[in-house]
Amino acid sequence: MADKPTKGLADVVAASTALSDIDGKAGRLFYRGYDIHDLAGRATFEETAHLLQRGKLPTRDELAAYGAELVSGRELGVLVSANISEVAEKQKPMEGLRTLVSLASADDPDRDSIEAEADLRKAARLTAQQPVLVARYHAARTGGSLPDPDPDLSIAGNFLLQVTGEHPTARQVEIFDACLVLHADHTMNASTFAARVCAATLSDMHSAIVAAIGTLKGPLHGGANEQVMKTLESLDPSQVAQSVRDKLAAGEKIMGFGHRVYKTEDPRATHLRRMSEELATASGDDTYYRMSKEMEEVVFETKGLYPNVDFYAATVYHYLGIPTDLFTPVFSISRMSGWTAHVIEQHADNRLIRPDSEYIGERDQKWKPIDER
Numbered sequence: 001m002a003d004k005p006t007k008g009l010a011d012v013v014a015a016s017t018a019l020s021d022i023d024g025k026a027g028r029l030f031y032r033g034y035d036i037h038d039l040a041g042r043a044t045f046e047e048t049a050h051l052l053q054r055g056k057l058p059t060r061d062e063l064a065a066y067g068a069e070l071v072s073g074r075e076l077g078v079l080v081s082a083n084i085s086e087v088a089e090k091q092k093p094m095e096g097l098r099t100l101v102s103l104a105s106a107d108d109p110d111r112d113s114i115e116a117e118a119d120l121r122k123a124a125r126l127t128a129q130q131p132v133l134v135a136r137y138h139a140a141r142t143g144g145s146l147p148d149p150d151p152d153l154s155i156a157g158n159f160l161l162q163v164t165g166e167h168p169t170a171r172q173v174e175i176f177d178a179c180l181v182l183h184a185d186h187t188m189n190a191s192t193f194a195a196r197v198c199a200a201t202l203s204d205m206h207s208a209i210v211a212a213i214g215t216l217k218g219p220l221h222g223g224a225n226e227q228v229m230k231t232l233e234s235l236d237p238s239q240v241a242q243s244v245r246d247k248l249a250a251g252e253k254i255m256g257f258g259h260r261v262y263k264t265e266d267p268r269a270t271h272l273r274r275m276s277e278e279l280a281t282a283s284g285d286d287t288y289y290r291m292s293k294e295m296e297e298v299v300f301e302t303k304g305l306y307p308n309v310d311f312y313a314a315t316v317y318h319y320l321g322i323p324t325d326l327f328t329p330v331f332s333i334s335r336m337s338g339w340t341a342h343v344i345e346q347h348a349d350n351r352l353i354r355p356d357s358e359y360i361g362e363r364d365q366k367w368k369p370i371d372e373r
């Protein structure tokens with residue numbers, strides 16, 4: 001007989017990983033032993049992806065080789081290219097990405113191989129292609145043209161260029177790059193767990209990533225950043241405190257607050273709050289930033305909850321000119337580096353992930369033919 005389940009698997013250790021670690025009480029996050037505070041704003045997203053997927057911060061030569069692999073790997077396959085317009089017309093962004101990543105597997109040279117070398121190559125290609133898929137999807141639905149990538153720009157810079165249609169400033173690129181670093185990995189979060197469950201059946205990397213994208217989409221996970229912006233847009237700036245108190249009194253959850261693991265401030269929120277303030281000031285209209293600060297104060301006062309990664313990410317992306325319904329796709333661009341690293345790790349030391357369940361249904365039912373029911 002199985003033990004009583006822990007609802008939502010809280011505190012259950014579901015896998016061993018050398019990728020990231022959280023100290024929930026101290027509010028600290030580490031990627032392969034490096035404190036996120038040391039990486040954000042200093043390591044680029046490309047270096048961080050290399051750290052996660054290939055086990056170490058790259059030397060200059062390793063980074064150049066990995067960068068070249070990313071540039072050649074961002075080329076989209078025939079099937080995915082042929083279908084982007086129709087997908088963009090019929091599916092919302094996260095649904096569309098789920099479809100497009102699945103289609104992308106058709107033209108991947110390593111397709112369903114789960115060999116270690118194939119996994120490394122696919123991890124780089126998926127990481128390189130995700131921002132291109134989001135930008136191409138957006139161009140297709142808006143009928144806009146897609147600027148060619150600038151060889152002097154990073155993944156972060158090219159994404160901003162292709163989505164906003166304008167050359168980003170160096171500071172905008174630095175800030176967005178830091179956002180990608182901050183979202184890259186986060187232990188056994190729901191989408192990573194989904195990816196690992198899929199990979200543990202010895203299914204291929206694209207299948208695991210499709211499972212992860214479908215999981216990230218939900219408003220209790222990656223979908224929260226979009227909901228935060230919608231909440232800000234729906235509030236009267238002069239009534240923020242009262243509106244939030246009313247929502248809480250009515251038992252509503254305020255998106256962007258609370259966390260399963262952190263019992264104090266999410267260390268990623270510390271960086272994002274600062275970036276949001278800087279961009280708000282630079283934009284000349286800091287209304288959403290000020291509203292966010294007020295929301296933060298009221299939610300803490302009333303419920304003792306801290307903002308999580310999604311709360312200030314929303315206004316940072318908004319001030320960077322990213323459309324609100326692309327916020328969760330942006331999360332997927334970053335988390336692709338972590339998901340793929342987890343698939344590599346799972347395949348390298350695999351056992352099927354198959355927990356037990358507690359049966360709570362009826363027993364000893366008597367079968368009746370259909371006409372007697």
Ligand code: COA
Nearest residue numbers: 219220221224252253254255256257258259260308309310
């Ligand atoms: N707003 C208001 N109340 C919240 C809350 C929020 N954002 N997050 C948690 N709570 C409250 C719950 O209502 C519950 O209260 P109760 O004990 O009085 O019923 C308590 O805190 C525990 O919440 P629960 O949902 O059981 O915690 P969890 O560990 O299962 O969930 C989250 C963690 C992140 C899913 C949850 O905090 C949440 O839904 N946050 C909003 C969505 C979000 O921002 N997600 C992104 C996460 S990075």
